Amino acid sequence: MIKVGIIGGSGYTGLELIKLLLNHPKTEIGFVSSRQYKGKSVQEVFPAFINSAFKGQFCDPASIPNLNEADLVFTALPHKSSLETVPSLLDKGLKVIDLSADFRLRKIADYESYYGAHTASDLLKEAVYGVPELHRDKIKTATLVANPGCYAITSILGLAPMADNSHLNSMVIIDAKSGVSGAGRTPSVETSFVETNENFRPYKVATHRHIPEIEQELGLLSGSKDIRVTFVPHLLPLNRGILATMYMPSGGLTEEEVYDIYKTFYKEEPFIRLLPRDKLPNLSYVRGSNYCDISLKLDTRSGNIIIMAAIDNLGKGASSNAIQNLNLLFGLPETTGLLPPLYP
Numbered sequence: 001m002i003k004v005g006i007i008g009g010s011g012y013t014g015l016e017l018i019k020l021l022l023n024h025p026k027t028e029i030g031f032v033s034s035r036q037y038k039g040k041s042v043q044e045v046f047p048a049f050i051n052s053a054f055k056g057q058f059c060d061p062a063s064i065p066n067l068n069e070a071d072l073v074f075t076a077l078p079h080k081s082s083l084e085t086v087p088s089l090l091d092k093g094l095k096v097i098d099l100s101a102d103f104r105l106r107k108i109a110d111y112e113s114y115y116g117a118h119t120a121s122d123l124l125k126e127a128v129y130g131v132p133e134l135h136r137d138k139i140k141t142a143t144l145v146a147n148p149g150c151y152a153i154t155s156i157l158g159l160a161p162m163a164d165n166s167h168l169n170s171m172v173i174i175d176a177k178s179g180v181s182g183a184g185r186t187p188s189v190e191t192s193f194v195e196t197n198e199n200f201r202p203y204k205v206a207t208h209r210h211i212p213e214i215e216q217e218l219g220l221l222s223g224s225k226d227i228r229v230t231f232v233p234h235l236l237p238l239n240r241g242i243l244a245t246m247y248m249p250s251g252g253l254t255e256e257e258v259y260d261i262y263k264t265f266y267k268e269e270p271f272i273r274l275l276p277r278d279k280l281p282n283l284s285y286v287r288g289s290n291y292c293d294i295s296l297k298l299d300t301r302s303g304n305i306i307i308m309a310a311i312d313n314l315g316k317g318a319s320s321n322a323i324q325n326l327n328l329l330f331g332l333p334e335t336t337g338l339l340p341p342l343y344p
């Protein structure tokens with residue numbers, strides 16, 4: 001069995017990891033940390049896990065018992081906290097899948113302009129950006145996987161085939177909507193019930209922190225072209241799910257040709273579902289799963305191609321994608337332990 005620990009196990013992505021690891025036939029949970037719940041049983045704090053196979057307590061992240069017995073640690077921490085935690089885990093010879101933004105950007109200047117000073121920049125060369133559909137071979141041999149941001153992976157998967165075929169330029173617009181769990185479990189006024197329920201609003205217009213990740217990966221696929229995206233996130237009054245609608249000039253391509261580009265690029269990817277031509281993505285089709293559903297439409301009047309992509313932000317946008325990366329790291333079939341959508 002692969003022994004796995006979670007640092008930051010009481011947040012939304014950490015809890016989703018516990019759920020998925022309990023279902024995974026080849027892993028066993030060694031420890032789960034939380035400062036506020038240290039010493040308390042996971043089942044007591046989160047009754048959703050009553051009667052589950054994990055009977056452990058939250059441990060203090062500053063003194064983790066059995067740390068040296070772990071084969072892999074998930075760091076499900078806010079950015080900056082991972083910067084402090086990950087280097088010492090790697091020094092102990094552990095493999096790490098980090099869910100924060102701290103190791104996702106190759107250029108330190110990109111990190112510092114969106115997040116502030118980086119104190120472990122030597123690790124940026126070593127970290128592999130954890131989109132299996134793009135970096136599968138590198139992930140297999142990585143010691144540090146930087147799991148992508150939730151808006152970022154939606155946008156990247158939605159646009160990658162166009163970037164890879166040199167059809168993408170900076171005319172692309174990404175109009176993305178996320179459920180509130182995307183902001184994590186720490187309470188804030190902006191994400192409180194009264195501010196979000198029966199409401200819908202844009203935020204961080206053209207300044208969101210996932211922009212440099214999206215541009216980094218689409219630029220790489222485009223042959224190092226300088227791709228600039230117009231990115232507008234919105235907050236949906238839902239618990240989970242991201243739907244991004246992306247617009248770009250078709251450059252004379254027919255809808256059939258665009259479909260062929262996507263079919264060729266994604267071939268037999270287990271978690272990318274290019275939907276039939278008469279179907280559109282719904283968040284309810286992907287909830288709880290590792291799927292990214294994609295649909296395409298050519299607007300013959302404007303000449304724009306419209307690409308729609310849907311994921312679960314805690315699934316393909318975070319924890320189930322991290323499990324897919326674990327499967328790659330340990331030579332398991334990529335689908336091991338991953339769940340079907342929770343529909344309806």
Ligand SMILES: NC(=O)c1ccc[n+]([C@@H]2O[C@H](COP(=O)([O-])OP(=O)(O)OC[C@H]3O[C@@H](n4cnc5c(N)ncnc54)[C@H](OP(=O)(O)O)[C@@H]3O)[C@@H](O)[C@H]2O)c1
Nearest residue numbers: 008009010011012013035036076077078100182184185318
């Ligand atoms: N939510 C999403 O949809 C999503 C998607 C993709 C990526 N991410 C990224 O994944 C990471 C985790 O997100 P989340 O939504 O799970 O956040 P969260 O709900 O706020 O949980 C954060 C976890 O980290 C612990 N923690 C916070 N500060 C810590 C510190 N200084 N040292 C040790 N532990 C600390 C918290 O527990 P204690 O405070 O009790 O220690 C908690 O368990 C973030 O970097 C986020 O940006 C989130």
